[in-house]
Amino acid sequence: MSEFSGNGPIPDSPISDSPIYGLMAEFDSAQELVSAAHKAHEAGYQKIDAYSPFPIEGLAEAIGFHKNRVPLVVLIGGLVGGISAYALQYWIAAITYPVNIGGRPFHSWPSFIIVTFEMTILFAGLSAAIGMLALNGLPMPYHPVFNVPEFAKASENKFFLIVFSNDPKYDAARTRSFLNSLAPRMIAEVPS
Amino acid sequence: MTTATMNKSGLMAPPVAQTMQQRSLVIGVIAAIASVAGVFLAPGSFYSAYLIGFMFWLGLSLGCMAILMLYHLVGGAWGTVIRRILESGMMTLPLMFVLFIPILLNLPTLYFWARPEGLTDPKIAEIAHSYLNFNGILVRYIVYFVIWIGMAYFLNRWSTEQDSIVGQSTLRFRAMSSIGLVIYSLTISFAVIDWVMSLQARWISTIYGLLFIAGEALSAFCFCVVIESILGKRKPMSEYLTDTEVHDHGKFMLAFVMVWAYFNFSQWLIIWSGNLPEEIPWYVRRMNGGWETVALFLVVFHFAVPFALLLSRQLKRKARTLVWLASWLIFMRIVDIFWHIEPASHPTFHISWVHFAIVAGIGGLWMAHFFHNLRSRPLLAVNAPQTLRLLEPSHE
Numbered sequence: 361m362s363e364f365s366g367n368g369p370i371p372d373s374p375i376s377d378s379p380i381y382g383l384m385a386e387f388d389s390a391q392e393l394v395s396a397a398h399k400a401h402e403a404g405y406q407k408i409d410a411y412s413p414f415p416i417e418g419l420a421e422a423i424g425f426h427k428n429r430v431p432l433v434v435l436i437g438g439l440v441g442g443i444s445a446y447a448l449q450y451w452i453a454a455i456t457y458p459v460n461i462g463g464r465p466f467h468s469w470p471s472f473i474i475v476t477f478e479m480t481i482l483f484a485g486l487s488a489a490i491g492m493l494a495l496n497g498l499p500m501p502y503h504p505v506f507n508v509p510e511f512a513k514a515s516e517n518k519f520f521l522i523v524f525s526n527d528p529k530y531d532a533a534r535t536r537s538f539l540n541s542l543a544p545r546m547i548a549e550v551p552s
Numbered sequence: 553m554t555t556a557t558m559n560k561s562g563l564m565a566p567p568v569a570q571t572m573q574q575r576s577l578v579i580g581v582i583a584a585i586a587s588v589a590g591v592f593l594a595p596g597s598f599y600s601a602y603l604i605g606f607m608f609w610l611g612l613s614l615g616c617m618a619i620l621m622l623y624h625l626v627g628g629a630w631g632t633v634i635r636r637i638l639e640s641g642m643m644t645l646p647l648m649f650v651l652f653i654p655i656l657l658n659l660p661t662l663y664f665w666a667r668p669e670g671l672t673d674p675k676i677a678e679i680a681h682s683y684l685n686f687n688g689i690l691v692r693y694i695v696y697f698v699i700w701i702g703m704a705y706f707l708n709r710w711s712t713e714q715d716s717i718v719g720q721s722t723l724r725f726r727a728m729s730s731i732g733l734v735i736y737s738l739t740i741s742f743a744v745i746d747w748v749m750s751l752q753a754r755w756i757s758t759i760y761g762l763l764f765i766a767g768e769a770l771s772a773f774c775f776c777v778v779i780e781s782i783l784g785k786r787k788p789m790s791e792y793l794t795d796t797e798v799h800d801h802g803k804f805m806l807a808f809v810m811v812w813a814y815f816n817f818s819q820w821l822i823i824w825s826g827n828l829p830e831e832i833p834w835y836v837r838r839m840n841g842g843w844e845t846v847a848l849f850l851v852v853f854h855f856a857v858p859f860a861l862l863l864s865r866q867l868k869r870k871a872r873t874l875v876w877l878a879s880w881l882i883f884m885r886i887v888d889i890f891w892h893i894e895p896a897s898h899p900t901f902h903i904s905w906v907h908f909a910i911v912a913g914i915g916g917l918w919m920a921h922f923f924h925n926l927r928s929r930p931l932l933a934v935n936a937p938q939t940l941r942l943l944e945p946s947h948e
Contacts (some may be wrong), residue, residue, distance in 0.1 A: 470820070
């Protein structure tokens with residue numbers, strides 16, 4: 361399982377003028393990866409991403425965490441669920457099929473709250489799952505990083521940092537020497 | 553960094569804790585003297601006000617204990633950073649034990665079942681004969697506090713011992729906490745039945761204890777956020793408290809705001825649906841005579857507004873913004889308890905200066921005791937799991 365934070369170019373639209381997707385460096389520990397990511401970000405690289413076998417605290421911030429729009433999708437989903445649940449109950453109980461229950465008003469809002477609450481949660485939860493998949497592009501059958509054989513270890517015990525070739529500061533030789541200065545285990549070119 | 557190189561004296565509370573302790577004591581003593589004057593100047597307000605102050609500050613002590621037990625069971629950096637705050641908070645229980653005595657000695661003033669006219673109702677006479685009477689209240693009060701202080705004492709003592717032993721098993725903390733949380737839920741339920749629910753004669757609610765459990769946990773988290781906003785700017789807490797942990801505390805606040813609303817709504821919906829004469833008097837009393845404004849105020853400012861604000865990630869991540877909401881929720885906790893207790897003795901809205909004096913009086917003494925406890929040991933339990941990770945430089 362690798363953490364994909366989606367800073368890179370969209371993989372299914374390969375960059376035509378360059379067959380190189382990016383430069384990848386491999387690290388032994390989470391700390392090394394976080395500090396390498398910090399240095400790369402400080403050096404001005406914007407299109408970078410990091411991969412690890414488990415979530416690492418502070419890594420998203422280190423590569424220049426960008427806000428995603430999942431919370432907004434969830435908020436809208438929750439509001440839609442809640443409002444439609446309340447409207448449905450009102451329509452049934454007060455307009456189309458009013459029944460006198462214990463002399464209470466047809467529009468007895470307290471009894472509508474539970475369904476409204478449950479539908480808010482349901483819609484918000486589904487929006488979170490669907491919104492996440494829609495915004496991060498999963499499922500993704502092909503991704504260039506897997507062209508590097510060592511990358512399989514991203515699911516086991518190794519940590520990877522990649523600088524994408526569409527980064528404005530990207531330069532095959534200079535970026536390679538910069539990554540070298542971070543003392544990685546190895547550096548690999550990632551074919552797209 | 554290893555434990556050997558870690559400087560325990562560098563982890564002691566900063567001087568501001570001593571200043572806070574002194575100020576709390578001064579405020580506490582002045583307000584306590586004013587409260588004592590209230591016995592004579594405003595006798596009609598004193599005892600219900602005293603019960604409000606007592607229940608709020610007791611709730612904070614017990615909330616700290618419950619959250620500490622939760623931390624021992626589930627672990628996590630969120631709890632390691634506030635562990636000593638929680639321990640110092642729960643070790644104020646002996647003070648609360650003493651502060652119950654004025655209530656014990658004035659049961660007839662507060663409780664209908666303890667008055668001679670209460671016994672003219674045959675059902676109340678039956679309950680008063682078998683359960684709700686002076687001896688029953690006395691015995692159960694001692695039992696509750698022996699259990700609470702006992703659990704708090706051992707968790708606290710073991711924590712001090714852990715500071716000098718490296719690599720010790722945490723089994724006894726976990727064993728005590730797993731049993732302790734069950735015992736806490738049961739004892740606090742019985743305690744609030746004795747002290748708060750029985751204010752409303754002949755009224756019962758099976759969810760009543762849970763209303764207080766949720767409120768006490770919320771109070772404890774809000775209190776921790778307030779303390780970390782003071783200490784988090786200074787060494788040593790600035791070395792290990794990060795936005796990630798503050799964010800977690802904010803999430804807990806959101807969760808307990810929702811749980812509080814959920815329990816309260818459950819009780820209200822069931823009683824509203826049933827609409828039975830023996831169940832509705834509690835709400836009839838609290839939704840008339842001006843108390844309905846307080847009820848609405850609680851719905852909006854104890855639930856709706858804090859809930860909406862706590863959805864924000866930015867607000868939850870910074871102690872300096874979260875502290876405003878935490879302080880507000882502590883105030884709303886007192887309003888909630890006020891709304892539970894005060895209508896029982898006053899059918900129309902009633903508040904007096906004694907309410908403020910007592911909340912500040914007990915609170916000042918409580919805070920002084922708390923800061924005294926906090927200053928006696930390092931602010932971070934040095935040998936607790938997670939502590940080393942918290943002190944690593946890469947911990948952001």
